[in-house]
Amino acid sequence: MPVYVIVGASRGIGYQFLKTLSSQDPSNVIIGTARTVETTQEKVAADGLKNVHIVHANMDDHASLTAAAKKTAEISGGVVDYLIVNGAYFALPCFFNAADDHVGKEDLFLDELRQIMHTNVAGTLFAFNAFVPLLLKSSIKRVSAISSAAASTDYIVGAEDPISIHYALSKAALNTLVAKFAARYKQDGVLFVSISPGWVDTHTNMPAEVMDKVSKPLYRWDKALKGPTPREQSVEMVLKVIDELKEEQNGEFLSQHGNHVWLNEK
Numbered sequence: 001m002p003v004y005v006i007v008g009a010s011r012g013i014g015y016q017f018l019k020t021l022s023s024q025d026p027s028n029v030i031i032g033t034a035r036t037v038e039t040t041q042e043k044v045a046a047d048g049l050k051n052v053h054i055v056h057a058n059m060d061d062h063a064s065l066t067a068a069a070k071k072t073a074e075i076s077g078g079v080v081d082y083l084i085v086n087g088a089y090f091a092l093p094c095f096f097n098a099a100d101d102h103v104g105k106e107d108l109f110l111d112e113l114r115q116i117m118h119t120n121v122a123g124t125l126f127a128f129n130a131f132v133p134l135l136l137k138s139s140i141k142r143v144s145a146i147s148s149a150a151a152s153t154d155y156i157v158g159a160e161d162p163i164s165i166h167y168a169l170s171k172a173a174l175n176t177l178v179a180k181f182a183a184r185y186k187q188d189g190v191l192f193v194s195i196s197p198g199w200v201d202t203h204t205n206m207p208a209e210v211m212d213k214v215s216k217p218l219y220r221w222d223k224a225l226k227g228p229t230p231r232e233q234s235v236e237m238v239l240k241v242i243d244e245l246k247e248e249q250n251g252e253f254l255s256q257h258g259n260h261v262w263l264n265e266k
């Protein structure tokens, strides 16, 4: 009965990990962390998900992650086999700004940079530090952070995507953080990887003009792209990448295909 921890599991891709893992194998023990425990528990109950436990954690607060790891150990008997850090801040007030749009908005740039680096980068470091002691007791020992193709310099330049600077910077820093942990725990046999899930259907209720701004560079990059991938499919692909991870991929930044094909382009 493998034990999975998903950090940031209240909705979207994170919640889909709970659903998929629970339906894939009834012997999986799944612990999801959420800032809103009650609402998430209600969703889990309404969806009839088996073996799913929700514990509180906020990635901005390292003490809450330490407390979540303690609760997890009580549920799982002290062992975690797979850790997936999924939660993220998106810096929406700056999401559509290119670099020069911040002229005259430097304070906003800095405020949002502090927040996104806090949640997405420091929050991931806090989560890894909190849960790694439990992973060290596993024979599987796999840690993943959900990243984004937005951090790939090939994609940024090839897709001519000048916006979402904060988000891209935070995911690039996240990828480096993952490599640092891979280096730190190589001797202990823990595999760390950052994985982009592709373009996923979690933000499809945006107004058409907003969706247009988000999707234009994606269609420029992949001319045959049909639209976002259903979250069920993306999560299955990400889990397959984690399952099939090889030692030589330790510390890498991979796509949902397990390589550097960021959307579905050939």
Ligand SMILES: NC(=O)c1ccc[n+]([C@@H]2O[C@H](COP(=O)([O-])OP(=O)(O)OC[C@H]3O[C@@H](n4cnc5c(N)ncnc54)[C@H](OP(=O)(O)O)[C@@H]3O)[C@@H](O)[C@H]2O)c1
Residues within 6 Å of the ligand: 007, 008, 009, 010, 011, 012, 013, 014, 034, 035, 036, 057, 058, 059, 060, 086, 087, 088, 089, 119, 123, 146, 147, 148, 149, 196, 197, 198, 199, 200, 201, 202, 203
């Ligand atoms: N959707 C895509 O196309 C896409 C593409 C590439 C990468 N990704 C990545 O996939 C992951 C999930 O994205 P999504 O599309 O599912 O987004 P989403 O639907 O907006 O969900 C974001 C999740 O992050 C959690 N979160 C935010 N701040 C948090 C914090 N301080 N502490 C703990 N949890 C926090 C949210 O919890 P609350 O409910 O408490 O806010 C929510 O569960 C992110 O890492 C994102 O960067 C998504």
